[in-house]
Amino acid sequence: MSILPLPSLLLLLFLLPFHVISQSTSTQNDQTTLLRLKSFWSNPPSINHWNQSSNPCSWPEITCSGTTITGITLFNQNINGTVPPFICDIKNLTHLDLNYNDITGNFPTALYSCTNLQYLDLSQNYFEGNLPSDISQLSPELRYLSLFGNNFYGDIPASISRLSKLSSLQLHQCPFNGTFPQEIGDLEDLEELNLSFNKFTPSRLPRSFIQLKKLRFFYMTETNLIGEIPGNFSGMPALELLDLSVNNLTGSIPSDLFLLKNLTEVYLYGNDLTGEIPDSIQALNMKIIDLSANKLSGKVPSGFGNLMRLTNLTLMFNQLSGELPASIGRLPSLNDIRIFTNNFSGELPPDFGRYSELKLFEVDENQFTGNIPQNLCYNGKLIGLVVYSNNLSGEIPKSLETCSSLRVLQVYDNQLSGKIPDGLWNLSSLEKMMISDNSFSGELPSELAPKLSILEISNNRFSGEIPTGVSSWTNMRVFKGSNNLFSGGIPQDLTALPNLATLLLDGNQLSGQLPATIVSWNSLNTLNLSKNQLSGKIPAGLGLLKVLTVLDLSRNNLSGQIPAQLGRQLVSLDLSDNNLAGNIPSQLNNGAFERSFQGNPGLCSNNPVLGLNSCSSRSQSGQSSKISSKSVAIIGSIAAILLLLAVIMTGYVIALYRRRKHGFNSNWKFTSFQKLTFTESTILPRLNDNYMIGQGGSGKVYKIPVNRSGEVVAVKKISTKKDLDLRLEKEFLAEVEILSMIRHSNIVKLMGHISSDNSKLLVYEYLENRSLDRWLHRKQTPPNRGLTGSVRHMVLDWPKRLHIALGAARGLSYMHHDCCPAVIHRDVKSSNVLLDSEFNAKIADFGLAKILEKGNELAAMSTVAGSFGYMAPEYAHTTKVNEKIDVYSFGVILLELTTGREASDGNEHSSLAEWAMQHALGGEPIEDVLDKDVKEPMYMNEMSGVFKLGLWCTSRLPTNRPSMKEVCKMLLQYTPAMVVGTKKNGHDVVDHLPLLKLENV
Template sequence: MPILPLPSLLLLFFLLPFHVISQSTTTQNDQNILLKIKSFWSNPPSLNHWNQSSDPCSWPEITCTGTNITGITVVDQDISGTVPPFICDLKNLTVLDLNYNDITGNFPAALYNCTNLRYLDLSQNYFVGKIPDDISRLSPELRYLSLFGNNFSGDIPASISRLSKLSSLQLHQTLLNGSFPQEIGYLNDLEELNLSFNKFTPSRLPPSFTQLKRLRKFYMTEANLIGEIPGNFSGMPAMEILDLSFNRLNGSIPRDLFLLKNLTQVYLYENNLTGEIPDSIQALNLKIIDLSANKLTGEIPEGFGNLASLTNLTLMYNQLSGEIPTSIGRLPSLNDIRIFANKLSGELPPDFGRYSVLKIFEVNQNQFTGNLPENLCYSGKLIGLIVFSNNLSGEIPNSLETCGSLRVLQVYDNRFSGKIPDGLWKVSSLDKMMMSDNSFSGELPSELAPKLSILEISNNKFSGEITTGVSSWTNMRVFKGSNNLFTGEIPQGLTSLPNLATLLLDGNQLSGQLPATILSWNSLNTLNLSKNQLTGQIPAGLGFLKVLSVLDLSRNNLSGQIPAQLGRQLVSLDLSGNKLAGAIPAQLDNGAFDKSFQGNPGLCSNNPVLGLNSCSSRPQTEQSRKISGKSVAIIGSIAAILMLLAVIMTGYVIVLYRRRKHGFNSNWKFTSFQKLTFTESTILPRLNDNHMIGQGGSGKVYRIPVNRSGDVVAVKKISTRKDLDLRLEKEFLAEVEILSMIRHSNIVKLMGHISCDNSKLLVYEYLENRSLDRWLHRKQSPPNRGLTGSVRHVVLDWPKRLHIALGAARGLSYMHHDCCPAVIHRDVKSSNVLLDGEFNAKIADFGLAKILAKGSELTAVSTVAGSFGYMAPEYGQTLKVNEKIDVYSFGVILLELTTGKEANDGNEHSSLAEWALQYALGGDPIEDVLDKDVREPMYMNEMSSVFKLGLWCTSRLPANRPSMMEVCQMLLRCGPAMVVGTRKSGQDVVDHLPLLKLENV
């Protein structure tokens, strides 16, 4: 090693200390700045390790280059306040990541002084205001900019295009409601662009965007795009992912889109696209194609059969026709195909499942013919086989006997025949087996799949006796076996199924007596045994089933009297065509059941509406027959006087009947909103206690039969108390105005209203299953104790709860997003969610609803009105509201559905929403708080997802809550993968819900 000369050694001796001192000083200065930042943020506990005694370069949030601090990454650390104005005193700062905190204020202009900044992430905080027009003053070296999940509003400034080195721009899920500039298309280095889930003014996609040569990932989901998709995708050779779903795009799919060779994922679902799918395909790396819910026509391109990497093909809800290309059945990676609700025909390719790990196969609601492919479960991973409403024939493949993964089998409404493979009945994971409306034959097995909850086999040729082994079907909720060839008696074990809610065995050849003892029908809601050969008496035990609301035993050979206990909860009853005798029980002796007893000559009633023989008086005693002549004369005189008074007072009696007996005057006006077969004269005489089904703060609700066909309506009579007149008049007018204006399958239908000077009647469609809260919180049902002494409550199973949640969400989404102007309900709660016979949810009670003045702007209300536990925090603090108060209330319903608790059932100091948030923050497993009556391993992910969605909806800040449109999307994805229309499993939603930090809600 050479020896340095003395002058050089001296120079090194003098320079070295100064060099070391200089580095040490720089580090100390940066450390002081960091400690000042910590102090500015009020010394959060998560940064306690930031102190003078340790090296900042050892702190996990700090990145150093040499001795210079170049990066701060403080993510999810409970940071509140604003961005320190002196943060750019760290002159070498290149990375600043403050993602997922509670930082507030406008966009921090202090960051303009960070001249070396390359990476800036301020996402998922509480920034407000506009993105500044001079945002281009940020470092010209900036590569990554993420502002998503904040409360920015207004436009995206055109100056953002001057940040010419940007490679990633993340502006999704904010409150941006202005425009986005076409100049973004000039960012030549841009690789990722996400503008999804904003409320931009209706805008066309700028052609300049299709010239981003380096863009790999492009997301504009639900960004209010209109018009056609620009062509010339050849200018985007690097494109890998394109998501333009949930917009209002029309026209055809550009022919050059599938020519992009790097393309792997395409999402264009929920638009108004028309025309054919382009058949020129060179993007052979495509993994996911989702073109569902458009208006596409023509055939599925043959070229799809060349996509060896394709895993998901989703084309549902279009108007596609022709056959499925045979080559698609041989795709080696395909695991999810959903092409239902089209006009496809021909035979299904026989190789489906033979060469790939097929999991979801949904081809229902088409015109397919021929047999089911034999190898659908060849890999043993098939979860959902859904082929209903086609013209398929032949037998069910024997290979499904060993398909241990199968959860849902829906083959109803086809032309299948033969016997069901023995092993298929017993597949361990099977939950739903729906095979109605075919020509299946054979007998029911004594053993079924242990998890099977729905068995629908109506309108087939099943025969034999219902096995005594039915008592082992403990998870069964729905058993529909109508119109088959079953014989023998109804086994006692059938009444021991504790979860059974619907039992339909009508139209068979069952005989013998009904089981005398009802063991465990605690959940039974609907029982139909009509059109059989049953004999004996109606068991009195049916009268003690508190949930039973529909009972049909008609057209049998039943005899004896109708049990006096029957009718406490019934809303539909048919005992016609039997041999029953005796008097109608008092609870059933009213016009609501005017057709329930026909064809029973031995029955009698003193109510002429029922059309039965009058019940005779009891035989007179010997003493009563010894009436003296004097008594006869006195009685005769009294009778004559009464007759004279009757003649004189006839007019007065009529008025008294009209005005006092029913509490109305005669000046009625009936306004209908559709063609009706009844008038006010049908309604008014029946407004009595025999028809009353409920009572609330606004008045009474009645169930009124309106014709001989059995049609009924619900009538709400507005109270006439003087102290409520003004408020109730406003509620009446609000409900009439709104419900006469809007129409949706998930909003209760207002058929008309009847009014006079001092009374108001609202006439609605009648919904058999009443309100959701009656099912979730049925307090009137007495406990039913089993051997262990535990209390079993009446419950809705989880799939039905999820179905109800989605229906109610769709109703609210229609009000918020599709009505013009938008409507806010202001009193969303489980008692205002009504359920029809199929448990379809409908939003009701619009007395407090408000029409928004302009879109989603805040609307002033004169008073705060609502229900405790459901009211959003800001509603009690301001008289200006928007649709986010409905979102909060709906979130409470989601928490009710998942936990089983009531809205005001948190603890002695909090509501359900507050309690749920504190529980989640405590870190305990969410599974522990889910309703134990419905949580099962197969539903845990879904329930957890909906619980988290409930927390998101009940965020303290309105801006942090999702829209009801987003809620609908999330609920669709929360269901199991085979639910029609879903795209993600429940676990996917758990992973993707924007609830990475629960405190932010």
């Protein structure tokens, strides 16, 4: 053991106090800086424990090395304001995390002074503006930089590539709308790169990125990538995860992609990739492959059968064909296979589920033949079995009787036969059973699975009576049993199902009378019992059901009068081909029901539109008297004179009627956008009050029958003024221009237009259920016009509301993201969301719509137009608009759907959006504001989620609002569907299962 010389020892003892004093002074100075930070940020309650009397190294937000402060972590601490320049007075600061706060301002260049900084996280705040071109002045030691979820726009500066020690760069979910630099490929130490969800100008994927040798995680989801994916993936030997999904990539998948031995996850869905899947596979650690929604063809490589760690194989929405390799069925880790909507054929590998804990099996919409594999639930984990729209035959596997995990069974539209295994009817977790369009036989059991809410068995050979124990089906929402061989009567117990919304038993052999007493059909919306042998009277109780809107009792043997109560709320009614008699109730005595009563000789109406016998003629006594031959001669002479006068006057009367009543003149011009079976001569004579179904600020709307087959159109008459108003003329031209250009199932179809000098007519498809606001807010209509005169008691159940929300979102998403150039609606509101007979939503009224000539520029408007309560805050103060004003308006609709309130109905000082935001910020339970008419425990999570999405859409800052693509994705998660949590680079993600498509609910 050596001993220091005395002089050295004395020197050490002399210097030690100075070192301690210096270190203590540094800590005190850093503590002073931290307390200044606290004061600068207005003393947020979350850091109240920061004080002078305690050691900052004991504060949970502070990291120290010895007694030296090196790190600040203030994640989600409600910090407001900007980043002060004195924060870098903490000289040894290496770690700064301000993630998920409310910090504003431009990028804080004051951080350039933090020369030792290695970790910087400013994500999920409200920073805005361009990233500075000299961002490379950040610490040269910086290894982690996260700025995602802010409002940075413009270009990502090339100088960021001079932060040469970066290992992780997170710049996703910002409104960057310029370019990203290819120089990022020079960051040799980069291990994680995330540029996802930015609207960059269309760009190719730089080849320099494919040379990042240390890159492990690479995300560029939805970044407007075009062109082909560069090859030479051998330059990325460390790559574990590749996500280039939802772009416009073309060409083939690089042949060397699956040769990367470390690759575990590949996401290339939502592009335009073509060609075959590479068959050279060495990435034997692969866990997830998602190549869906492309244009891939050819077969699935046999090498996929060697991926022993593969858990998820998603190939849906492609053009793949051939048989599946049998070895895929034997993969020991596979739990999720989704290959629907392709052209696969042959038999399904029989070993699916035998060697792995299979959870999701979706092979629908292909051409598979043979039997359903027997072992799908061998390990007891199967949640969803979806094989509909194939050519499968044989029986449902008996092994499914004991599959207690099964929640969804969709095998409809095949050639399956035999009886349903007894135990399958009673599975404890089963929620949806959809087996229509097969050849199944047998009888219905008296008891069903306790959670079963959807049972669709139409177009089979089921027989016997509807069981009397049907009252135990308490969770049933949809029961479709059309076109089977059911016989006997309709049991009273069937009316005791409180959640039943849809009941279809048409096309059977049911007989007897309808139940006279309706017990608790409080949710029933659609009832179809047509084409049976039912007799007796129509129960008045059907007219007292508050939400019944569709009723079809046609082609039975019903008799007696139509109950007056039926006119209260029905939107669609068919009582044709029965033995009914008497007057049509006043509320049904209008053009909306012109085909509802045919084939009932005993019915009468004084409304000629209905095509029935006149009631007034029946009131006459029917006495006959003998008429003398002289009287006959006199009458004959008078008749001849009248006939001659009629011939002379006919042309004049018709011309006068057309000109004066309908503004008809020789200048009418009919422009059609599709092949039609009618002309303007079919439309013009019917523009009268008998056919009118609505009236708005821009004119009247009519429901016009156009041929004998029952086709109906809706006609909007813009004006009958001599000189058409300039504003209305502009709206007419805008609507014609846009609707003639775009086609989408969720946008109303413009069939054509008829115009003259003083009148404009728009001819649309007719949508039976009219506008959303009528259903949500019980709007009134004029008596004896339109649907029923009043829809005061209509209530939309939650599944329909969600279906409507998703449909409307898809329509707007198409306008914003898929139209070229994009279209802004500018007047999105619930009255402009129309509904067809199946409650599919369609965006309507494009009179204020604007085409964006340049996708990255704001549109300049000369005036502000829109509706109060739906108008985005920035729209009221500027003439510059983009698609985010539609997102705001759609968010208001989501709030309407979840709360039941109107857009202007917040409180005396605020709109619905403002009121909802105040409620959320006040910390009150969301459940308190949900619409009590549809608020049920089974829907609570979905309704709360959609309410939150409405809040997000109505954020005051446009850059904080999601895109309509993102809105669609979120709504898919909330649909009455099953969601499964997976892991993507360590983070939980929620995947919507297309197997539970809303269209099937």
